[in-house]
Amino acid sequence: MAGEEGGSAAVAAGERGATVIADRVVAKIAAQAAREALERVPPGGSAPHATVVVHHDSARVRISLELDYPSDIGRQCGAVRHRVTERVGALAGMDVPEVSVFVERLHSAHSRGAGEGRTR
Template sequence: MTAVNAETGTARPPLTVVPPGERGALRIADRVVAKIAAQAAREALAPLPAGASAPHATVVVHHDSARVRVHLELGYPGDIGARCAAVRRRVVERVDALLNLRVPEVAVQVDRLHPAPAPGAPRGRIA
């Protein structure tokens, strides 16, 4: 059935229904992905060592993939390699689950190590 324009009396082409997935584009800002990556790193490291800054991330998103760099501080002594691997896994899982973005690279940069206080060592300043 062809629709008719009421004013001109001419035929209009029928309306086509465009599937929702083809109607437009979705652009997720790099800083949004960075916040999700930083939160995922915090989840992987919980609890953070005393005095440590929360992890932060920088991200470059290109099409359907994100390259992530996570900056963090770790407690020492500890298995640094295993902690970094846990951060990588968690970041990949969360970014994929929440944003449907591939994460082919997660670079983890350890900015500082926080030594654990010795047992029985006094806390705070000694005057």
């Protein structure tokens, strides 16, 4: 074979090195995926935030988010889980066995308008 004539045989995949993706990069992918899954960020609310623990080719994800109220909270959390699993798998090549979604705050039209008109 032409590659082996000069003594340079093909290097096995396990000996070439590895690609390491930092936890913070995976967290940014997960947070963006959560934003994509939500219909919108509530007025006055914060965008989703993610923390990730990566072990080998597996990522455990925790998403914190704020939602409008009233809304179908279960459906939105399910959509976030699905989208995060899909995007982290596609972009980082990692298995995502766990996506924990924490709803930090619910924003209602009533609570948004409660502070308006009050004076001291």
